[in-house]
Amino acid sequence: MINVKNILIIVICILILCGGVYGIKYFMDVKQYKEAIKEIKIADVDLSKIKDGNYPGEFETSFIGAEVNVKVEKHKIVDIELVKHKNERGKKAEIIPEEVVQAQSLQVDTVSGATNSSKVILKAIENALKSADKIKQ
Template identity: 55%
Template structure:
């Protein structure tokens, strides 16, 4: 009976210790995610310096990531395709591509309730456009 109690107590200690390790790792990753999102700054891109073509860009903020394809013709963004979008609740942010095309600018409002995904998608578009500069 005493051995059974020791075994159960030992098992409980292992479970609590393992849970604590995973909990700490989770909290650290959430903190890193918040820092990455906070550091994302969307810059203007001079479309007159972007050559005609299709360019790929991405941004990874751990919990949220995106890869996009951006097509430019005659110094205008004519098409943006989201190739990959890892998101939490940020699926609604995908409409931001239409806002960018309409405004021909990255300086558009983020989608309420999907701000972090909006920022990651915008940064992906910026990275794609910057890769097409001549």
């Protein structure tokens, strides 16, 4: 007959095994996330090729994501709505759309302390503008 001590040892071993598997998966996800962030390159988009309209864009990594709607009128960005921003500590980066509108360029400084969120938001805006550029004019 199995006693309580043996059952407790088995349960503890199962918990340790599950924790180890979860820990390994988490560290692999973090590594993949860091590599994805490092590889983000923000290209400038030629606004003279963009027709008037509203263009959705998004970009997502393991831990951070952004969804935007970019409004273009007369080859100028007039508004960027940040529809969704999945972030950890990157709330400060939510000023990026306003800075892009002011600069009329994606080449704006990232927000200190929210660099990763800044890059993800900029990439979502770039994706919106690139999708607009592909629409037949």
